[in-house]
Each structure stands twice: as C-alpha cells, then as structure tokens.
Amino acid sequence: MSVAVTIETIEKRFENFPALRGVSLDIQPGELVALLGPSGSGKTTLLRLIAGLEQADRGRVLFGETDTHDLSLRERRIGFVFQHYALFKTMNVAENIAFGLRSRPHRARPGESEIRKRVSDLLELVQLQGLEKRYPSQLSGGQRQRVALARALAIEPRVLLLDEPFGALDARVRKDLRGWLRELHGRTGHTTVFVTHDQEEALELADRVAILNDGKIEQVGSADDVYDHPATPFVCEFLGEANKLPVKVVGSLAFFGDRPVLGGITQNQGGLASLYVRPQHLRIVDETPLALPGTVEHLRRNGPLRRAEVAVEGLKKRLDVDLASQVAPAIGERVRLRITHGNLFAAA
Amino acid sequence: MSDTAPPFVAAPVRRKSAHGESLGVRIALIAVSLAFLLLFLALPLASVFVEASAKGWEAYRAAITEPDAQAAIRLTLLVAAIAVPFNIVVGVAAAWAIAKFEFRGKNLLISLIDLPFSVSPVIAGLVFVLLFGAQGYFGPWLQAHDIKIVFAVPGLILATIFVTFPFVARELIPHMQSLGTADEEAALTLGASPWRVFFRVTLPNVKWSLFYGVLLCNARAMGEFGAVAVVSGKIRGLTNTMPLHIEILYNEYMGAAAFAVASLLAGLALVTLALKTFLEWRFGDEIAASRRH
Ligand SMILES: Nc1ncnc2c1ncn2[C@@H]1O[C@H](COP(=O)(O)OP(=O)(O)O)[C@@H](O)[C@H]1O
Numbered sequence: 124m125s126v127a128v129t130i131e132t133i134e135k136r137f138e139n140f141p142a143l144r145g146v147s148l149d150i151q152p153g154e155l156v157a158l159l160g161p162s163g164s165g166k167t168t169l170l171r172l173i174a175g176l177e178q179a180d181r182g183r184v185l186f187g188e189t190d191t192h193d194l195s196l197r198e199r200r201i202g203f204v205f206q207h208y209a210l211f212k213t214m215n216v217a218e219n220i221a222f223g224l225r226s227r228p229h230r231a232r233p234g235e236s237e238i239r240k241r242v243s244d245l246l247e248l249v250q251l252q253g254l255e256k257r258y259p260s261q262l263s264g265g266q267r268q269r270v271a272l273a274r275a276l277a278i279e280p281r282v283l284l285l286d287e288p289f290g291a292l293d294a295r296v297r298k299d300l301r302g303w304l305r306e307l308h309g310r311t312g313h314t315t316v317f318v319t320h321d322q323e324e325a326l327e328l329a330d331r332v333a334i335l336n337d338g339k340i341e342q343v344g345s346a347d348d349v350y351d352h353p354a355t356p357f358v359c360e361f362l363g364e365a366n367k368l369p370v371k372v373v374g375s376l377a378f379f380g381d382r383p384v385l386g387g388i389t390q391n392q393g394g395l396a397s398l399y400v401r402p403q404h405l406r407i408v409d410e411t412p413l414a415l416p417g418t419v420e421h422l423r424r425n426g427p428l429r430r431a432e433v434a435v436e437g438l439k440k441r442l443d444v445d446l447a448s449q450v451a452p453a454i455g456e457r458v459r460l461r462i463t464h465g466n467l468f469a470a471a
Numbered sequence: 472m473s474d475t476a477p478p479f480v481a482a483p484v485r486r487k488s489a490h491g492e493s494l495g496v497r498i499a500l501i502a503v504s505l506a507f508l509l510l511f512l513a514l515p516l517a518s519v520f521v522e523a524s525a526k527g528w529e530a531y532r533a534a535i536t537e538p539d540a541q542a543a544i545r546l547t548l549l550v551a552a553i554a555v556p557f558n559i560v561v562g563v564a565a566a567w568a569i570a571k572f573e574f575r576g577k578n579l580l581i582s583l584i585d586l587p588f589s590v591s592p593v594i595a596g597l598v599f600v601l602l603f604g605a606q607g608y609f610g611p612w613l614q615a616h617d618i619k620i621v622f623a624v625p626g627l628i629l630a631t632i633f634v635t636f637p638f639v640a641r642e643l644i645p646h647m648q649s650l651g652t653a654d655e656e657a658a659l660t661l662g663a664s665p666w667r668v669f670f671r672v673t674l675p676n677v678k679w680s681l682f683y684g685v686l687l688c689n690a691r692a693m694g695e696f697g698a699v700a701v702v703s704g705k706i707r708g709l710t711n712t713m714p715l716h717i718e719i720l721y722n723e724y725m726g727a728a729a730f731a732v733a734s735l736l737a738g739l740a741l742v743t744l745a746l747k748t749f750l751e752w753r754f755g756d757e758i759a760a761s762r763r764h
C-alpha cells in the first residue's frame with residue numbers, strides 16, 4: 124500500500140521568488156522522513172507539491188513508477204495533515220473522519236455500517252473513543268491534531284504528509300504526541316513525510332532527515348549522519364549550537380593564529396577554513412600539545428547542563444563549553460581547552 | 472481561540488470603568504443614544520402603525536385588499552422572489568472568486584461590487600432608462616423585437632437586482648477571505664469533487680453570513696424606492712410596487728390607506744430584525760465561532 128516517492132529536480136517560483144531550486148529526494152516505501160529547515164525555506168511548498176496542491180515549474184514527483192503529474196487529487200490518495208488541521212468546523216468528529224469515504228464515487232463508496240465501523244476503528248487508533256459527536260471547537264489542540272490524522276488515514280493513503288504536525292501545541296503535548304506518532308508509524312507503516320522547524324523533533328522521530336535552506340536541500344541522512352557529519356556550515360549551525368573558529372589548515376593540523384588546535388585532519392583541504400565545534404566537544408584539560416588557552420568569563424546552568432563561556436584572545440565571541448561532569452572552573456580562571464571533535468569547512 | 476464569550480462583568484459603582492469614563496459620562500452617552508433611537512426610529516415606526524389604524528380596522532383591511540394594493544403586494548413579492556435568488560447566486564460566485572482565487576483586476580471587482588451603494592438609486596434607475604428606454608441605446612432593437620424592459624416588470628427586477636447586489640457579496644467576502652482555502656484543500660485531498668467541496672464545506676462554513684446577507688438583501692429589495700420609481704412608469708396595477716403604491720396614495724391625500732400599506736413594509740422590517748436577533752441569540756456561539764475560525 125505504501126509507495127516510494129521520488130522527487131526529481133523540482134523548481135518552483137512564486138511570481139519572481141524561487142521557493143524551490145532544484146530539489147531532489149528519494150523516499151523509500153514505509154519510510155518516515157523529516158523535512159527540516161528554518162521558516163521560509165520551502166518546506167511547506169515541497170509538501171504541497173508532493174500532495175498535488177501546487178504544480179512544479181520543472182521536475183517530477185513519482186509515486187512508485189507513476190508520474191503524478193496527470194493524477195487528480197483524488198487519484199493521488201494523499202493523507203495530508205494541515206498545519207492548523209483544517210478540520211471541518213460544521214461537522215462533528217465522526218463526520219470529519221468519514222468525509223473522505225463518503226466522498227468516493229458511488230461505486231467505490233462503502234456502506235453506512237462499514238463507514239461507521241471504520242470511523243470507530245480509526246478513533247480507537249488515535250485514542251479518541253467517545254468523542255465522535257464533538258465539534259472541532261470543543262476539542263483541545265492535541266485532540267484536533269489526532270482527528271486530523273484520523274481523517275487523513277481514513278482514505279487509506281499511499282503517502283502521509285504532515286505539515287508542522289506539532290507546531291501549534293504546547294511543549295508537553297508535543298513530546299507525548301511525538302512518541303505516539305512514532306509508534307503509530309511503526310504500526311501502520313505509511314510512507315510519511317513531515318515538516319518541522321524543530322531539529323530535536325526531526326532528529327528524534329525520523330528515519331532520515333532532509334535539511335532545507337533557501338529552497339535547496341543541504342543534506343539528507345540519518346539523525347547520526349547529519350548531526351555528526353554535517354555536510355555544510357548551515358547544517359552544522361542549524362542542528363545545534365556550535366562555536367566557530369577561523370583556522371588555517373596545514374597538512375594534518377589546523378591552526379588558530381599560530382597555535383595548532385586540532386590534529387589528525389585527513390580531509391585534503393589546506394588553507395583557510397572555518398572550524399565548527401559543539402560545546403560538548405570542548406574539554407578543559409591540564410596540559411596537551413593541541414590546546415586553546417582562554418579565560419572563564421561566565422558560568423550558566425540550563426537544566427541538567429552546566430556551561431562555561433570562555434574568552435579566547437583573537438576571537439570576538441566567547442566559546443561555549445559544556446562542563447558535563449568536569450569540575451567547574453572559577454570565573455576569571457585561566458583554562459586550556461582541547462577540541463575533541465570538530466567539523467571543518469573551507470572558508471568561502 | 473477561546474470558546475466562550477467574555478462574561479459580562481458589571482463594573483462596581485463609583486469606580487471608573489476600564490476605559491476611564493465616570494459613571495455620569497456613561498449615563499449621558501447611553502441617554503443620548505437612546506434618545507436618538509427613540510426620536511428617529513421608534514417614534515416614526517410607531518406613528519406608521521398609529522396612522523394606519525386611524526380610520527379603524529375596516530378601512531385598514533380595505534386599503535390592503537383593494538385590487539391595486541393587492542397587485543402592488545404581488546409585484547413586490549415577485550420582484551423580490553427573482554432578484555434575491557439571483558443576487559444569492561451571483562453574490563456567492565463573486566465572493567468565492569474574490570476570496571479563493573488570485574487574479575488580475577480583483578481590486579477593481581471589489582470596488583465594482585460596492586458601486587451600487589455609492590451611486591444614488593435614482594441614477595441607477597436612470598441608467599437603465601438610458602440603456603433600455605425607447606430613446607436608449609438598445610431601445611430600437613428592443614422595440615423591434617417587441618421586448619419591454621423599462622416601464623415594465625423586467626426593468627423593476629433589473630433595477631432591484633442592481634441596488635441590492637452588494638448585500639450578499641459584502642457579507643460573504645470578508646468572511647470567506649478570513650477562512651482561507653485550507654478547508655477546501657483538505658476536502659480535495661480527501662477525494663471530494665468540487666461540487667461536494669462547495670456544498671459540504673464552503674457553504675456551511677459561511678451559512679450565517681449568507682443568511683444575514685440574504686435577510687438584508689430581501690428587506691431592501693422589497694423596500695427599494697428610488698431606482699424602481701424611475702424605471703416603473705407607475706402604471707397602477709401593473710408596475711407599481713408597494714413603496715410606489717404608498718407614495719401615490721400619500722400624494723392623493725389618502726393618508727390612512729398609505730400608512731396601512733406602509734405598515735406592511737414596516738412589519739417586514741420588524742420581522743427581519745426579530746429574525747436576526749433571534750438567530751444571534753439562539754445560534755450566537757455558532758455564528759461567533761464560524762466568524763472567528
Ligand atoms: N502562494 C505563495 N505566493 C507567494 N509566495 C509564496 C507562496 N507560498 C510560499 N511562498 C514563499 O515561498 C517561500 C517558502 O515558503 P514555505 O514553503 O511556506 O516555507 P516554510 O514552510 O519552510 O516556512 C517563502 O518565502 C514564502 O514567502
């Protein structure tokens with residue numbers, strides 16, 4: 124039932140604004156893929172193109188082997204969950220969920236008792252039994268979200284598309300629904316694409332993450348891939364905090380000023396580069412040949428995390444250093460920092 | 472997106488209200504508004520009914536059942552029965568086009584929809600005479616084909632349609648615009664045909680605005696005087712609507728009869744008002760909800 128989705132070099136402009144600039148993406152049957160990117164990067168546009176709600180200027184979208192260009196919206200059999208759910212306000216929950224089945228052409232339409240059964244199965248699936256007579260205005264945000272999902276699932280979609288499914292919910296409900304959606308996906312196995320601007324959500328939920336920026340895909344990969352091996356500076360900065368150091372690479376060493384700070388570089392990229400280092404990849408050490416001296420200027424606590432801000436000579440921005448289980452330094456203390464892991468990008 | 476209306480909270484006496492006016496100012500403001508309403512609305516309305524019954528029930532009945540009056544009532548109902556449905560269909564179509572699609576000349580169309588409100592009804596009537604009258608642009612052609620528009624029922628209907636056109640569209644456009652197109656897109660992805668989307672999603676979403684528009688449109692269609700007066704020719708028993716009939720009676724010093732027929736129109740206004748109030752009271756939550764979402 125689930126199909127592979129192939130997106131081939133899609134271009135889309137709105138008037139003169141290029142919203143998508145040559146986007147390609149292969150999605151396996153049954154895969155859960157996140158489209159991650161900042162606001163305005165083209166996520167919704169790409170999702171709407173897959174759904175057939177927008178037409179591409181160039182490129183194709185294939186479901187399996189079929190070019191979707193000639194398919195009507197009904198023939199595409201898409202389950203689309205809109206950002207603000209778009210529930211029908213004049214219909215109750217049961218009528219909302221049954222809408223797709225009742226919209227089928229006469230011959231393909233199931234009988235009323237069959238429809239009722241399907242609605243109640245779906246309500247059970249999304250854990251909303253007993254609410255069939257409620258109207259959307261009488262539901263909480265999380266409940267609306269689940270009604271929207273049940274309504275989309277009712278037509279037995281080949282592909283499930285969700286636009287910021289948790290965007291309008293408060294933090295606690297988001298967390299709950301995340302785990303629930305992951306589990307639901309495991310049970311139903313729909314090819315699923317969901318849009319989010321929350322990197323934590325994308326990394327936690329998705330089999331693979333596609334990171335969009337300015338209408339282009341910067342990188343596609345598993346959570347570990349994109350987090351540990353970002354392909355571009357944008358991905359590195361977008362997926363989490365990172366300190367940025369201008370360095371010069373000579374042989375296998377990276378120099379900050381005339382001080383070597385990172386060794387063992389195998390990438391063949393001599394010359395000026397930017398070194399991105401996450402706060403947890405900076406350690407305070409006693410003595411080491413590759414170290415960066417600095418002064419602790421500030422100490423912060425963020426939940427379980429303690430963090431030091433270290434000023435380094437020749438660098439405007441202070442470095443964020445996670446202290447993990449290390450003994451906290453004092454403010455004003457001179458420390459030496461060792462970089463345990465970093466990502467190098469040739470300077471533009 | 473709160474689901475309850477803010478509760479009415481009586482401000483404690485002797486304290487300034489949230490807006491800072493003192494109690495005295497508020498009483499004065501309310502008194503002025505009430506006095507205005509009494510003087511310009513309630514009093515004239517009451518006088519209509521008082522004058523209508525001045526010569527007793529028999530005279531009232533005679534004034535209303537007299538053949539010319541009956542013809543005027545029938546004609547008014549006929550005109551409204553054609554003009555209102557026509558404006559519903561065209562108004563809904565125009566509102567739909569404006570709210571759901573992007574196209575060139577959209578702003579022009581919006582201004583054009585308002586045109587009947589900004590043009591004096593008399594001028595509107597004159598335009599129809601200019602177009603379709605004996606000396607008008609299409610006059611000779613119409614005469615050659617033996618079609619009468621001006622000084623006949625079709626002219627009355629055209630003039631009424633023109634004057635009452637904005638009511639439905641103006642109620643619907645802002646409401647439909649605020650709703651956006653997400654519901655329709657959702658219905659389409661679920662496999663609904665465009666007709667089903669329209670009748671099951673779009674129309675139910677705006678039913679209260681539509682009903683308001685129709686109510687106002689109908690009241691105006693039955694009460695319209697200016698434009699209708701110009702194109703009617705005032706042929707008794709043939710092209711006189713109720714407002715025109717009233718004027719003729721009044722000019723002929725048949726005050727009681729005039730007010731008797733006028734009381735019917737005034738009654739219509741009251742029924743309209745009552746219906747509107749009832750709906751707001753009975754379905755207030757739904758109306759507010761459908762406007763808010
Ligand atoms: N219908 C439209 N008309 C004009 N510009 C649009 C339209 N839809 C989207 N855009 C523009 O395309 C860009 C990408 O939009 P979108 O796909 O909604 O971004 P995202 O969902 O990632 O926030 C934005 O700059 C937006 O302003």
Ligand SMILES: [Mg+2]
Nearest residue numbers: 166167168286
């Ligand atoms: Mg978006």
